[in-house]
Amino acid sequence: MSTNLLDLDLAAVAAFCEQLGEKRFRATQLYRWIHQRGASDFDQMSDLAKSLREKLKGCAHVSALPILSEHVSADGTVKWLFDVGGGNAVETVFIPEDDRGTLCISSQAGCAVGCRFCSTGHQGFSRNLTTGEIVAQLWFAEHTLRERRGGGERVISNVVMMGMGEPLQNYSALVPALRTMLDDHGYGLSRRRVTVSTSGVVPMIDRLAQDCPVALAVSLHAPGDALRDTLVPLNRKYPLAELLAACGRYLEHAPRDFITFEYCMLEGVNDQPEHARELIALVNGSAGERVPCKFNLIPFNPFPASGLRRSSNAAVAAFAKLLSDAGIVTTVRKTRGDDIDAACGQLAGDVKDRTKVGERMAKLRTIPIQPVP
Numbered sequence: 001m002s003t004n005l006l007d008l009d010l011a012a013v014a015a016f017c018e019q020l021g022e023k024r025f026r027a028t029q030l031y032r033w034i035h036q037r038g039a040s041d042f043d044q045m046s047d048l049a050k051s052l053r054e055k056l057k058g059c060a061h062v063s064a065l066p067i068l069s070e071h072v073s074a075d076g077t078v079k080w081l082f083d084v085g086g087g088n089a090v091e092t093v094f095i096p097e098d099d100r101g102t103l104c105i106s107s108q109a110g111c112a113v114g115c116r117f118c119s120t121g122h123q124g125f126s127r128n129l130t131t132g133e134i135v136a137q138l139w140f141a142e143h144t145l146r147e148r149r150g151g152g153e154r155v156i157s158n159v160v161m162m163g164m165g166e167p168l169q170n171y172s173a174l175v176p177a178l179r180t181m182l183d184d185h186g187y188g189l190s191r192r193r194v195t196v197s198t199s200g201v202v203p204m205i206d207r208l209a210q211d212c213p214v215a216l217a218v219s220l221h222a223p224g225d226a227l228r229d230t231l232v233p234l235n236r237k238y239p240l241a242e243l244l245a246a247c248g249r250y251l252e253h254a255p256r257d258f259i260t261f262e263y264c265m266l267e268g269v270n271d272q273p274e275h276a277r278e279l280i281a282l283v284n285g286s287a288g289e290r291v292p293c294k295f296n297l298i299p300f301n302p303f304p305a306s307g308l309r310r311s312s313n314a315a316v317a318a319f320a321k322l323l324s325d326a327g328i329v330t331t332v333r334k335t336r337g338d339d340i341d342a343a344c345g346q347l348a349g350d351v352k353d354r355t356k357v358g359e360r361m362a363k364l365r366t367i368p369i370q371p372v373p
């Protein structure tokens with residue numbers, strides 16, 4: 001059986017090379033060729049002994065994901081649709097800014113969490129991506145974009161695990177992928193510039209703190225359990241008090257001294273002044289110990305099946321002001337790539353739902369959303 005080397009972090013490449021009777025420094029050379037120089041052909045790897053290259057050809061490969069489409073937005077955002085087999089396709093988005101290049105990566109084909117305002121959630125769930133399929137999105141984007149710019153400079157400075165899927169429900173594939181992103185012989189990204197975004201899988205937040213602490217973003221979207229239960233169904237399992245306590249524990253290990261709370265602004269649902277006041281009380285905690293945090297308000301990108309509407313700019317600005325006046329750093333996410341459906345919450349790919357999530361979401365759409373009392 002041939003091993004896709006994109007599935008392996010450096011320690012695993014070292015173990016693989018050892019099995020071939022090779023020294024550890026050969027593993028480092030091989031890993032650097034793949035991730036730093038974008039090589040997939042062993043014959044290109046000129047400083048590896050010919051005998052090793054021949055051995056590798058017999059038992060290993062470096063496989064990118066087949067591309068189904070590429071769209072480039074007027075603002076420079078690029079969206080790729082990758083084929084992951086079995087009728088499933090996942091999306092990856094590159095967002096260029098003056099001082100950074102951010103890649104938004106998918107972790108699953110579909111998602112089982114089923115958030116009400118999310119395109120991916122409405123499609124159901126097919127399967128977890130492998131480590132290689134997660135890393136392949138970065139490998140392809142970095143080296144393709146670098147080549148288009150004439151080589152040289154690194155293009156991707158930031159990664160956000162915010163594409164399709166709940167990354168902490170694919171933990172065993174996620175962690176080796178993060179290690180490759182962080183490794184100085186891989187992509188050498190700073191822990192502060194790699195963000196895992198979760199809807200709140202509390203036990204896995206604790207494990208990530210131990211295994212590979214990177215920046216953490218939490219999809220909050222509601223200030224109380226009654227409303228959050230209807231928007232983020234995982235809340236019924238891990239309610240807000242448990243989630244906020246996990247955020248506090250995570251901060252003891254995190255590379256940043258705050259958690260980013262993502263908050264999708266839904267007209268008439270969670271965007272009223274009383275919601276902002278309840279949010280402030282929530283993060284301040286009953287004992288007055290504020291969870292160090294920043295809020296990122298996300299203008300909702302409507303899609304027909306959601307039955308939800310985007311909050312007005314005035315409502316978003318008023319909400320942001322209430323949070324800011326309470327001393328909470330608050331930003332409003334700029335909508336990027338919405339002309340190519342690459343904006344936040346619009347990633348849809350193609351998912352062959354193997355669960356009842358799609359069905360459940362269809363039923364959910366008929367239930368009125370619970371307002372905050």
Ligand code: SF4
Nearest residue numbers: 111114115118121165
């Ligand atoms: S917001 Fe994230 S966790 Fe929720 S359904 Fe969409 S992909 Fe899944």
